[in-house]
Amino acid sequence: MPTELVMTHEAVPGFFGRLIDEGPVMGPRERARQPGFHHFDWLDSADDLVLEYQTTTIPPKKAFFPPRDVLFEFDLTDPPEFRAVRDATPFTLVGVHPCDLEGLRLLDDAYAQEPAEACWPANRARARIIGVDCTPDEYCFCTSVGSCHSRAACDLFLTPIERGRLVEVLTGAGEEMLRVSDVTEASDEDHAQAQQWRDDKEAAVTAGLDASPAEFADLLATGDFTDIWHEISSRCYSCGSCNTTCPTCFCFDINDEFDLGLTGGRRVRTWDSCQLAEFALVAGGHNFRRLRWQRVKHRWHRKFDYLYREFGTPYCTGCGRCSRACTADINIVDVSNQIIEAARQGVQG
Amino acid sequence: MIEHDNVSPAEDITRSYQPELARVIGKWQMTELMVLLRLQTESGENLEHEPGQFLQVSLPGYGEAPISFCSSPTQTDSFELCVQAVGNLSEAMHDLRPGDFVGVRGPYGHGFPIAEMEGRDILIVAGGIGIAPLRSLINYIADRRSDFGRGIVVYGARTPSDRLFLDDVAAWDARADLETYFSVDEPDDTWTGMTGVVTVPLRGVEIDPDRTTAAVVGPPVMYRYVAMELLAKDMREDDILFSLERRFKCGMGKCGHCQLNDLYVCQDGPVFRYTQLLGRSEAIEVWAPEEQKG
C-alpha cells in the first residue's frame, strides 16, 4: 500500500503555487469568458487551478500528444536538412481524473507496441502527474471498464477529505514533490473519509455497460449488427468529435507546410479521426471505409474488440466524453447496451 | 500471420518520423503517369528490404507517402521506386532529376515470405501497376533461379501503352526458365498478345496446386476474381498471397489509417495470406461480389 498523507485545505495553494514556481504546470482551469466550463491549460498561479471540475472537452493527453505537433523542421538546402524541434522542458500535469490516468496508461501501451513510437514516451518522460478524485455525472461509466479507481501513470493522487486531501504517494517522483510543510500523517479518520468518498463515487456512477469488457468483445466479434450500425450512422454527422475528445484515440495524419519564404518548413502531425469520410481513402481514389455505417462500426470494434484483444483491456476509459460531445446524441453506453441486448436475444441485424 | 525475423527495430527512434536522405541516381519515364527512380541512400547503407515491403518517401514541403520497392534485394548498391503521378508529392517526384534528394524511412511491413516460398513453384499475378512491387519478387526469383521451382509470370495491363518495365518484361520473356503470360484489356494495332483482364491468361496456366505459391498484386477489384481462378486450380487458400493497398501515414501501426479489422496493413501486411483476409469484413478486395451488400 502506498504511503498516505494529508494535505490540509490551507496547504493546498502553497503546494501548487510552489510547483508553478518550479516550472510549467498544466491543470484544469476555468475557460476564459466561459464561466463554469473547464479545460486543461497552463496555470499562471495556484488560483487558476480548479480541483473539482466536470470532465473537460479535450482530455489531458494533449499535454503529451498535442493536437498539432511539429515533428521536425526542414530547410530546402541542397541537400535538404532536417532539424528536430522536440521540447524537452519538464512540466507537471495536475488535476487528472482516474479515467484520464487510465487513458494515459492505455496510450503508453499503444505507442510502446513494436515498433515503438518515439514522441509519446519522450513527452511522458518530461512530466510529473498528480491525479485527483472526481464526482461522476450521468455520462460517466468508469465502473464498467475498470478505471474508476485507477492510479495509473501518476506520482501523487489526491482524494477529498474533510480537512483537505488525502495524498497517496505512488512514486519516488511524487515523494520528491512533497515538502514536510505540505503534509501531515493521515489518521484512521482521514483514511475512512477517503474510503467513503471512493464508495460514494462508485455508487454515483449510474451509467454502465450491461456486459463485462470480455463478454462485450466476444459479442461484438461474433455478431452481425449491421442494422444497428445503419440506424446509428443515420444519426451520425461523421464529425469526428467522438474521436477528437477521446482519451484513448491515437490516430493521426501527417502533412508538410512550407514557410512563407518557401525556403523551409515543417512536417506536422495532427489528430485524426476514423469517423471522417476520407480517413481510409487511398491515393488511387479507393475509399476502404466509404460508408458511414462502416466507420461507426469500426469505432466500436476498435475500442471494444480489436484493441481489447491486443492489450487485454478495452480502449475506453468510461469518461463519457464522446457521448457528451455528440450533438446527435449517439451515446456510447446506450449503443453498446443496444448491441449487447441484440446479441443476447439473438436478434441481430 | 506470416512470421519474419526482421521486424522493424524500435531502437532507431530518430527514424520514427525523420527521414534519411536518398539521392536520385537514375530516372526513366515509363508511361505518361509512371516514372521509375533509382536511388541510393546518402549514408551508402543498403536498406535491405524484402520484396513486397514499402518505404515512406517524402519531399520536404510536398509530404510523404508509402511506395513499394520495385527493385530486387539482390540489387544491393541502389534501390528503385515506381511513382505514379496522382497527387502533389508524386507529381513533384516526377520533376526530380538525378542528383536531387528525397527523404526515406523504412523499409516497413512484411513482404513476401521468401524463406517458405523457396523450393516451390511461384505463380505471379500482376494487374496494372501491381507489377511494380512484383517486379522486385520476379527479379529476385530470376536472380536466385535455382532456389525456386517454376517461375510463372502473368501480367495484365489496361492498354499496351500502360505496360510497365518493358525491358524487364522482354528479359523475362526471353528466359527459358520463366514462363510468361501477358494480356491487355484494350488492345491496339500493335498488340499481338492476349486480350482480356488478367484472369484470361491466368485461366490457361497449368499448375501443380500442391507445390505452388501465388503472389498477387493489382487493383482492389482484381483480387476476388484472381482468387476464384486460383481456387478453381485447386490451390490452397494458405498458398495465395495478396499485397493490399491502404493509406499509411506512419508505417508503424500507430496512425490508424491502414487498419483492416484488427490488422494494421503497414505492419501485419501489406502481404497477407488469403486465409488471413477471408474472415475479415474490411478486406473488401476479397469478398465475393454477392457479399458486397450494403
Add this chain to the structure above:
Amino acid sequence: MEGPTKRFGNKPQIAFFDFACCEGCQLSVLQLEERLLDILELVDVVTWREAMSEYSNDYDIAFCEGSITREQDIERVREIREQAAILVTLGSCASGGCHNDLKNQWEMDEMLALVYGDQAEHFDTIPSRPITAVVEVDYKIYGCPVSLAEFVTVVKRILTGQSYEPPNQPVCVECKLNDHLCVLEKGEVCLGPVTRGGCDAICTGFGDACQGCRGLMDAANVGAMLKALTREQAHAIVRKVVERYGFTQDDIETKLRIYNNWPELNLEEIAANDD
C-alpha cells in the same frame, strides 16, 4: 527540383478582381499586413483596385471574389479566365454560394423592381451564381470572409506547383483541435457538424455559433441534423435548445440556405443523401 516557383518565369504577376460581393475577402487579404510583404517577395501585384491605383491586364494569377449576377459578369470572368494561367476564387460567393444567391428564390423582375423601383428598366440581373458555376477554376478558397491562413496556404501551394483541395471535414474537427467549448453546450444552434472546415473554427473560438459560411461539406449528414435538432429523442442539450427557441426544420433550412442556395437548396433531397 526546379525550385518552388518553377511554374512561372520569375515573379508571377497577380491580380485581384471583384464581382458582386462586399469585398470583404480582399479586405481580409489586406489584413495580412506584414505577411503581405513576405508574399510580395515572391509575387508582383499588378492589379488590385482595393489596394492600389495601378492597373494591368497582364497577369498570371487572378484572385476573383464575388458572385456572377449579370450577363456582363459572365463575359468579364471569361476574359479573366482567358488571361490567367491560374484562376483562384476567393471566398464563398465565388467558390460555392453565398448571400447573393438568396435572391434566386424570387423572379428576377420582382427583384429588380424591389431594389430599383421605377428605375428597374436601366438594370439587368440574372440568378446569382458562384464563379465556379461559370468558368473552370484552379483553386477554391471558401469562407465568408476567407481565412488568412488558408489564403497563405493556397498562395504557397500555387507557387510550389501543388494543387489544393479545400478541407472536406466539418468545423467540429478544428473546433475540438483548438479545445473550444461546443457552442451547443451554451444552448446555441451551430452548423459546425455539417459545414466544411478550414476556418480553424474561428467563430466557435469566440463563442459564436457556426453560420455555415463554407457551405455544406461533401456527404454532410443534414438528415442527422434534422433528427438531432427536431425530434424528441434528440441530445439533452439540443432538446433544451429546441424548447427554448422552438427550433424547427424551417429554422435549419433558413440558416443553411444562406450559403447553400446555389444550386437551389433542397433540404429534403440533401437530408435523404445518407451514405
